[in-house]
Amino acid sequence: MQKRILVAGGAGFLGSHLSERLLSDGHEVTCLDNFGSGQRDNIKSFEDNPSFTLIDGDVRNPGALPPVDRIYHLASRASPADFTDFPVDIALANTKGTHRLLDHARACNARMVFASTSEVYGDPEVHPQPETYTGNVNIRGIRGCYDESKRFGETLIRSYQEEYEMDVRTVRIFNTYGPRMRPDDGRVVPTFVTQALRGDNLTIYGDGKQTRSFCYVDDLVRGLVSLMRAEDVDHDVYNMGRENEQTIKQLAKKVIDIIETNSEIIYEPLPEDDPSRRCPDISRARTELNWEPTIPLQEGLQMTVPYFKSRK
Structure with a gap:
């Protein structure tokens, strides 16, 4: 059944892939983006689709929004490179912006999915991280503008659920990669x-011994759609990521092998509050949403490299 769907942050890396998927499924998609980190090239291939509408606006003060049936809130800078340059923008997108979209969802009686992050776990003391873990976050650290604003976004959602009985689901997204990431993104795969x-x-x-898990964007988008479509979910928060814990040094060697470069590895001091381990427990999503990633890291990297070659 066709739905009217608002994708906040719809011109970003994840948002553009999600918008494209929703259009291919036959939905009407409205993209809200201020192009702070989103890129017009990301939506170029479907911008002329008659079922697609672009609103060039800021989630913190979006102005008039159309009536919708579903809302995906992906509107926030997520690059570590932006944490020092745009901390206020990031903090307010995940707090004030979430407030704005919750009010719109309530007015429309719309279901909403909030894109939270594995960063809510901080530098975890529990491994792998289940949704029940409350995290180890430095609220005053350099990553706090992102980590803690996502945590408060979740708190705000929980408050709206309790007071207004709204249908809002939260996805905690672990490291995701693929085409349309900014080359200067600051995250490890594009770097x-x-x-x-x-x-x-x-x-x-x-x-290089710190670990991450890497999920290809198509798998993540499939998870977002599965979470939105599910009826009568047992929980309101789900981890999504690939359980393929890799050291950063292992990732570097894979990239060197795939690109067949003579590049070597050099080492610099570790940034403040950089997590030592990061891997999701996705048993909840696997059991309740019938979702898990299927694209191996090697294959995903091979599908990602041509995009960055085209951006040289």
Whole structure:
């Protein structure tokens, strides 16, 4: 059944892939984006689709929004490179922006999915991280503008659920990669790939033994759609990511092998509050949503590299 869907942050990396998927499923999609980190090139291939509408606006003060049946809130800068340059924008997108969209969802009686993050777990003391873990976050650290604003966004959602009985689901997204990421994004996959394509050495911060898990964007989008479509969900928050814990050094070596470069690995000091381990427990999503990633890291990287080659 066709739905009217608002994707806040719809021109961003994840948002554009999600918008494209929703259009292919036959829905009407309204994209709200201020192009702070989103890119017009991301929506170029479907911008002329008659079922697609673009609102060039800010989620913190979006102005008039159309009536909708579903809302995806992906509107926030997520790049570590932006944490020092745009901390207020980030903090308010996840708090004030979430407030605005919750009010609109309530007015429309719309179901909403909020894109939270694995960063709510901070530098975790529990591994892998289940949804019941409340995290270890430095609220005054350099990552706090993102980590803590996502945490408050979840708190605000919980408050709306309790007071207004709204249908809002939260997804905690672990490291996701793929085409349409900004080359200067600051996250590890685009950083390594662009360095390797230039023939530069790959920069690892710390000793490279810290771990992450890497989920290809198509798998993540499928998870977002599954969460929105599910009726009578047993929980209101779900981890989504791939349980393929890799050290950063292992990732660097994979990128070097795929691109077949003579780049070497160099080491720099570890940034403040950089998590030592990060891997999701996705048993809840696997059991209740019948979702889990299927694209191996090697295959996902091979599908990602051509995009960055085209951006050189």
